[in-house]
Amino acid sequence: MEKTSKIYIAGHTGMVGSAIFRKLNLEGYSNLILRTSKELDLINQQSVIDFFEEEKPEYVFLAAAKVGGIEANNTYRAQFLYENMMIQNNVIHQSYVHGVKKLLFLASSCIYPKLAPQPIKEAYLLTGELEFTNEPYSIAKIAGVKMCENYNRQYACDFISVMPTNLYGPNDNYDFETAHVLPALLRKFHEAKVEEANTVEARSEPVELWGTGTPMREFLHVDDLASACFHLMQTYHGNTSLNIGTGKDISIKELAELIKELVGYNGEIVWNKDKSDGTPRKLLDVSLIHGLGWKHRIELEDGIREVYKNKFINQYA
Ligand code: GDP
Numbered sequence: 001m002e003k004t005s006k007i008y009i010a011g012h013t014g015m016v017g018s019a020i021f022r023k024l025n026l027e028g029y030s031n032l033i034l035r036t037s038k039e040l041d042l043i044n045q046q047s048v049i050d051f052f053e054e055e056k057p058e059y060v061f062l063a064a065a066k067v068g069g070i071e072a073n074n075t076y077r078a079q080f081l082y083e084n085m086m087i088q089n090n091v092i093h094q095s096y097v098h099g100v101k102k103l104l105f106l107a108s109s110c111i112y113p114k115l116a117p118q119p120i121k122e123a124y125l126l127t128g129e130l131e132f133t134n135e136p137y138s139i140a141k142i143a144g145v146k147m148c149e150n151y152n153r154q155y156a157c158d159f160i161s162v163m164p165t166n167l168y169g170p171n172d173n174y175d176f177e178t179a180h181v182l183p184a185l186l187r188k189f190h191e192a193k194v195e196e197a198n199t200v201e202a203r204s205e206p207v208e209l210w211g212t213g214t215p216m217r218e219f220l221h222v223d224d225l226a227s228a229c230f231h232l233m234q235t236y237h238g239n240t241s242l243n244i245g246t247g248k249d250i251s252i253k254e255l256a257e258l259i260k261e262l263v264g265y266n267g268e269i270v271w272n273k274d275k276s277d278g279t280p281r282k283l284l285d286v287s288l289i290h291g292l293g294w295k296h297r298i299e300l301e302d303g304i305r306e307v308y309k310n311k312f313i314n315q316y317a
Contacts, residue, residue, distance in 0.1 A: 015173075162228065
């Protein structure tokens with residue numbers, strides 16, 4: 001990738017796409033092609049054909065996707081399958097048709113089997129049943145990974161894919177119904193703290209969290225993911241979809257305690273066991289990407305503190 005190369009970031013307004021945009025800017029890449037979903041509907045095949053014909057990008061970061069937390073995945077099952085398949089079919093295929101030099105596709109760690117041995121190695125893909133709540137999303141993403149692999153095999157493309165763990169960072173989704181756990185907890189504890197501060201008895205309703213709190217999750221700051229994608233775009237050619245994570249996980253209960261403390265909320269937590277726990281654990285084995293010269297930089301506590309400050313404190317200052 002040259003500094004002047006024409007680079008299309010699909011999904012540049014989302015959390016991952018905007019982090020890749022910041023990273024490319026920082027590294028001096030300025031010939032970036034961007035389209036909002038209003039300007040270009042990636043689900044529409046003809047629109048994507050026209051776009052590639054007009055712009056002819058040399059490199060593509062495919063970060064556009066329908067994403068969400070456990071409840072969104074389970075509720076909008078048909079949309080998660082259809083929209084993700086359409087977006088990736090259109091972008092990956094047109095990248096091939098229009099001779100894109102290299103493409104990077106964002107998959108996700110939830111596409112591994114529900115009960116995969118831990119930590120999860122890349123080789124465990126398709127070795128067991130998927131978690132029911134996010135099966136449609138996972139099936140779509142597995143298809144995307146396999147498209148990259150098989151376009152490389154049949155057409156000698158250079159399409160790579162990555163499996164990031166649970167992400168957090170700027171431009172995250174804070175809507176309670178559809179958010180992932182980390183942003184949902186930041187907002188829940190923050191709002192409870194504000195409520196505490198506004199009552200004479202300095203009390204609030206308990207904060208309700210989902211499930212049992214026992215599942216384990218690994219969290220990666222999206223700026224670290226962007227640096228991994230940038231690194232791989234320049235150095236990696238291959239069919240293995242690479243794990244990207246920190247190699248460390250914590251329980252949802254521990255995460256809740258950590259966020260409660262950082263936010264400064266003093267009240268109670270209640271666990272709503274009618275809500276699903278999802279996969280018990282999904283810790284990634286990150287030895288392959290470490291071997292390729294990348295390691296995360298932002299530790300969880302520092303990352304959460306920064307996100308909390310920028311999203312909730314500065315905004316209220
Ligand atoms: P997952 O990693 O695909 O399961 O997606 P999430 O990030 O949505 O959920 C991770 C875990 O956090 C699950 O066990 C949820 O039940 C749990 N959790 C606890 N409280 C919440 C909450 O308020 N929102 C979300 N999204 N998850 C929560």
